[in-house]
Amino acid sequence: MTSNAHVEDGILSDFNATREQFFIPEGVIYLNGNSLGPMPRGTEAALSDFLHNEWGTELIRGWNTKDWFNQSNTLGNRLARLIGAEPDTVVVGDTLSIKVFQAVASALAMRPERRIILSDSGNFPTDLYMAEGLIKLKDKGIELRTPDPEAVEEHITEDVAVVMVTEVDYRTGRIHNMKRLIEKAHGVGAVVVWDLAHSAGAIPVDLAGCNADFAVGCTYKYLNAGPGGPAFIYVAPRHIDTVEPALSGWHGHAAPFAFDLGYRPAGNIEKMRIGTPPVAAFKILSVSLDIWDQVSMQDVRDASIDLSETFIREVEARCTQLQLASPRDPLQRGSQVSFAFEHGYACMQALIDRGVIGDFRAPDIMRFGFTPLFIGKSDVLAAVDILEDIMTSETWRNEKFHRKSLVT
Numbered sequence: 001m002t003s004n005a006h007v008e009d010g011i012l013s014d015f016n017a018t019r020e021q022f023f024i025p026e027g028v029i030y031l032n033g034n035s036l037g038p039m040p041r042g043t044e045a046a047l048s049d050f051l052h053n054e055w056g057t058e059l060i061r062g063w064n065t066k067d068w069f070n071q072s073n074t075l076g077n078r079l080a081r082l083i084g085a086e087p088d089t090v091v092v093g094d095t096l097s098i099k100v101f102q103a104v105a106s107a108l109a110m111r112p113e114r115r116i117i118l119s120d121s122g123n124f125p126t127d128l129y130m131a132e133g134l135i136k137l138k139d140k141g142i143e144l145r146t147p148d149p150e151a152v153e154e155h156i157t158e159d160v161a162v163v164m165v166t167e168v169d170y171r172t173g174r175i176h177n178m179k180r181l182i183e184k185a186h187g188v189g190a191v192v193v194w195d196l197a198h199s200a201g202a203i204p205v206d207l208a209g210c211n212a213d214f215a216v217g218c219t220y221k222y223l224n225a226g227p228g229g230p231a232f233i234y235v236a237p238r239h240i241d242t243v244e245p246a247l248s249g250w251h252g253h254a255a256p257f258a259f260d261l262g263y264r265p266a267g268n269i270e271k272m273r274i275g276t277p278p279v280a281a282f283k284i285l286s287v288s289l290d291i292w293d294q295v296s297m298q299d300v301r302d303a304s305i306d307l308s309e310t311f312i313r314e315v316e317a318r319c320t321q322l323q324l325a326s327p328r329d330p331l332q333r334g335s336q337v338s339f340a341f342e343h344g345y346a347c348m349q350a351l352i353d354r355g356v357i358g359d360f361r362a363p364d365i366m367r368f369g370f371t372p373l374f375i376g377k378s379d380v381l382a383a384v385d386i387l388e389d390i391m392t393s394e395t396w397r398n399e400k401f402h403r404k405s406l407v408t
């Protein structure tokens with residue numbers, strides 16, 4: 001494996017060192033950190049410490065003595081660097097679907113006279129579903145428009161209240177141009193909500209520099225906080241004073257322990273908190289962020305491009321039945337690479353059977369994530385060897401690889 005150690009932004013990114021900090025089972029090449037990041041080795045000790053020295057012994061006192069109450073903000077501030085957010089603009093908690101709802105509701109309330117939410121047909125379905133639910137609830141004839149991703153910018157017109165887009169397409173990895181899209185939206189007075197599910201920890205993001213309004217994302221993908229790990233929400237400093245938190249829970253109240261009968265939002269980003277957060281999951285996120293603290297996002301991006309370019313070159317040379325479904329220009333795609341293959345589902349099952357774990361997205365997309373934190377070039381080459389063998393021997397035809405599981 002090559003060493004990518006060099007200094008940037010005062011951070012020495014050493015991917016040989018980060019790699020040692022993850023537990024990857026023997027015989028597994030894990031190319032699915034884009035769906036669920038692997039477990040940092042420090043998780044076991046951190047959770048054990050939490051059980052024995054926090055929850056077990058401190059009980060309810062832990063909210064104060066172990067600072068559980070402030071973790072939504074503390075972790076938000078630690079995560080902020082990865083997405084180019086200013087201090088005190090990010091809180092962590094709840095799930096991404098809920099944070100999407102919350103951000104879009106807050107954004108809509110800023111443009112009460114407008115009736116259009118603009119998204120695109122490449123967005124992750126839950127984002128669209130949450131917008132549909134919100135529209136129904138508001139019962140004001142709001143319309144959700146979903147043009148092709150390539151046509152979003154031309155659909156940003158003066159009747160659009162909110163543009164709700166996922167920066168990196170979950171299927172193809174195609175990247176929306178954040179700065180240009182925000183400029184266009186602001187030019188017609190629309191508010192923009194970014195879903196960073198496939199950006200945070202995958203590509204450098206500059207929310208402050210792009211003049212973003214709202215952003216949301218999850219921590220169980222590239223940020224390795226474990227299944228069900230909490231989501232995050234960002235609100236631009238210029239909006240925090242006035243934004244209305246549509247989900248007005250007690251943890252977002254100005255004085256949660258006054259137990260007032262009426263809701264009064266906190267005067268800062270805490271207003272986007274809702275209810276009691278998942279403190280055990282916070283512990284895992286904190287361990288993962290200890291690893292993230294050791295790398296710069298630009299180094300991660302450079303190393304990821306190097307890995308994905310190698311993968312594409314090798315697959316195209318050796319597995320000609322597979323068609324690249326991601327943008328060819330690495331600057332136009334996130335850190336995942338997708339190939340279309342008619343029998344992609346069975347082929348992915350055959351790969352997983354041999355220890356190469358990627359995933360499948362209907363109708364025919366085989367998806368592979370390249371995360372330098374725990375993947376090296378030798379892994380990429382070994383994965384292509386196995387893929388080539390499966391394609392040449394056509395082992396994907398085996399009936400056992402055609403059975404569908406509940407989760408793909």
Ligand SMILES: *Cc1c(COP(=O)(O)O)cnc(C)c1O
Nearest residue numbers: 095096097124126166170195197
């Ligand atoms: C993964 C993902 C989600 C998942 O939402 P959850 O509430 O965490 O299940 C939502 N949106 C996008 C764009 C995603 O990639």
